[in-house]
Amino acid sequence: LLNSIGYQIGTAIEQTRLYDRLAMAGERYQALLRHALTAQEEERKRIARELHDETSQSLTSLALSLQATIGMAEMRGIEDGDLMERLRKTHANAVHAGNEIVKLMKELRPTLLDELGMPTAIRRYAKDTLEAQGINISTEVIGVEERYQPEVEVSLFRIAQGVIGNIVEHSEAKNASIKLECDANACVLRIEDDGKGFDVKRLTRVDPSGRGAGL
Ligand SMILES: Nc1ncnc2c1ncn2[C@@H]1O[C@H](COP(=O)(O)OP(=O)(O)O)[C@@H](O)[C@H]1O
Ligand SMILES: [Mg+2]
Incomplete structure (x- = not known):
């Protein structure tokens, strides 16, 4: 025992x-x-x-x-x-x-981010970039503060920038939507478009050049 x-x-x-x-x-x-x-x-x-x-x-x-x-x-x-x-x-x-x-x-260096804070900067960047390409954009923000810690702001802004760039580059979409929802513990950023779509499962390879599948 x-x-x-x-x-x-x-x-x-x-x-x-x-x-x-x-x-x-x-x-x-x-x-x-x-x-x-x-x-x-x-x-x-x-x-x-x-x-x-x-x-x-x-x-x-x-x-x-x-x-x-x-x-x-x-x-x-x-x-x-x-x-x-x-x-x-x-x-x-x-x-x-x-x-x-x-x-x-x-x-x-998005001065947007320094001046306006992440939620507004994402909204502004999306509007400017997508509307210039004739893509409609609707945004919804729920429970967000004006400012977050710098690394949170930069990460989310860079992610949004990459995804919005992909919509312009690959999607052939007419409409896109962005939803940012935060509470005290987490922020969820959801970006959708009505373009041709892609199979996430097939994106397993990361190109050594750093390009591709970094999304
Ligand atoms: N919004 C989108 N609509 C259609 N295909 C997409 C979209 N976003 C990404 N993709 C596909 O996923 C691939 C990987 O995207 P990414 O990692 O950003 O690399 P890159 O844009 O440099 O090709 C793209 O090449 C494209 O085929
Ligand atoms: Mg890309």
């Missing part, structure tokens, strides 16, 4: 240790995830700042300078059609490149 009690106590102790180890591993995983997320956001912020301070400024001054050159050529009555055409195209290209950089900056 003593033997068997001893064995059972031993097993109980062993189990408690296992639980502790599991809990610690879980906490470590959470901490690592938080760290990775923050590091990635910091890097994105840095690149966005660089794009804003350097690249975007240079492109703006290039576009302005080309504009001025065109104005000058017109004032001097230059009648070389090919040259003028080429100048105008170059100017248009510089403006286009500038606009692309602005878009990229928005993706990298």
Whole structure:
């Protein structure tokens, strides 16, 4: 009998240790995830700042300078059609490149998120992105606060960004809906579209490049 009690106590102790180890591993995983997320956001912020301070400024001054050159050529009555055409195209290209950089900056560091908080930022991003593609969007938020912890805000916003990008890229949908429902313990974000759909079961492979099936 003593033997068997001893064995059972031993097993109980062993189990408690296992639980502790599991809990610690879980906490470590959470901490690592938080760290990775923050590091990635910091890097994105840095690149966005660089794009804003350097690249975007240079492109703006290039576009302005080309504009001025065109104005000058017109004032001097230059009648070389090919040259003028080429100048105008170059100017248009510089403006286009500038606009692309602005878009990229928005993706990298959504000031939306800093300014408005996650729920409103998701709603605004979805509306701007989807309506520009002619996709109707309806949103519903239930029980949300205006602000959450930064890692919660960033995670949910990035997830929404990815899913909304997928709707534009893959779905061929006409309508999409977003529902964000939070209580004191959890937030559930549900995004649907009425497009062609896809088989989740077939998305098991994660491409080593990091693209694909990251959803
Ligand atoms: N809303 C959607 N409608 C239809 N297919 C989708 C949708 N979202 C994702 N998919 C499918 O799931 C695949 C994986 O998506 P994702 O991991 O974001 O990779 P990527 O967008 O880079 O292809 C997509 O290639 C697409 O085939
Ligand atoms: Mg995608």
